[in-house]
Amino acid sequence: MIQHNKKIYHMKNLNRRIINSSPCRRCGTCCKKNSPSLHGIDSELIQSGAIPRNQLITYRKGEWINDNVAGQFIRLEQDIIKPIENKKDGYCTFYIVEDRSCGIYAHRPVECQTQNCYDPEPFIQMYAKNRLTRRDIFPSNSAYYEMIEYHESRCPLSELENIRPFSNMIVSEQAISTFKEMIRFEFHFRYTLHKRTGLQSSEMNFLLGRSVETILNHMQVKL
Numbered sequence: 001m002i003q004h005n006k007k008i009y010h011m012k013n014l015n016r017r018i019i020n021s022s023p024c025r026r027c028g029t030c031c032k033k034n035s036p037s038l039h040g041i042d043s044e045l046i047q048s049g050a051i052p053r054n055q056l057i058t059y060r061k062g063e064w065i066n067d068n069v070a071g072q073f074i075r076l077e078q079d080i081i082k083p084i085e086n087k088k089d090g091y092c093t094f095y096i097v098e099d100r101s102c103g104i105y106a107h108r109p110v111e112c113q114t115q116n117c118y119d120p121e122p123f124i125q126m127y128a129k130n131r132l133t134r135r136d137i138f139p140s141n142s143a144y145y146e147m148i149e150y151h152e153s154r155c156p157l158s159e160l161e162n163i164r165p166f167s168n169m170i171v172s173e174q175a176i177s178t179f180k181e182m183i184r185f186e187f188h189f190r191y192t193l194h195k196r197t198g199l200q201s202s203e204m205n206f207l208l209g210r211s212v213e214t215i216l217n218h219m220q221v222k223l
């Protein structure tokens with residue numbers, strides 16, 4: 001992973017355990033491919049603000065994602081939280097193109113510490129284990145936790161089980177009706193949340209994940 005030159009985010013004093021100190025060639029390959037999934041040990045980066053919440057996105061249980069290691073689309077069995085990726089080229093949001101460096105190098109997530117061009121095995125062994133979820137971050141008696149649970153109960157992604165991404169599948173009338181209802185609900189839910197709490201859509205991407213409409217568009221599912 002890329003060594004840090006510029007400090008662009010406010011850094012807190014964290015006693016981070018540095019997993020891997022192998023030499024980095026600063027080729028940028030890891031940071032350009034995608035952003036890292038966060039793991040349990042990374043929760044302190046969010047809690048401390050070293051990684052701002054508005055720079056994160058949640059991929060929810062039931063979504064299809066491209067698993068780079070497996071080399072195929074898989075359906076998530078639990079949430080994944082990641083730094084957002086640049087829409088244009090898919091680079092990690094913390095990657096600084098100009099000097100090929102990481103904007104949070106001192107506090108980079110554990111996946112970034114483990115990635116090693118010369119030996120991918122340690123990363124392969126750890127990438128799917130102990131992934132961080134929203135429920136690890138918000139206490140179960142908090143308003144945010146309740147909001148997440150309520151949203152999940154109204155917009156579960158179980159209907160995606162039989163729909164492959166980019167497959168041009170004909171979606172059943174029942175599924176179309178369910179998705180349309182979810183999209184209607186989400187529109188009002190997110191709007192009300194913003195009005196009542198001031199929460200911006202960038203923070204909702206972390207709290208609630210992408211909207212159902214965005215997920216379906218990304219899978220190229222037509223309703």
Ligand code: SF4
Pocket residue numbers: 001002030031034035036083092093094095096101102103104105108109112
């Ligand atoms: S957090 Fe830093 S090291 Fe990790 S992928 Fe992003 S830019 Fe690269």
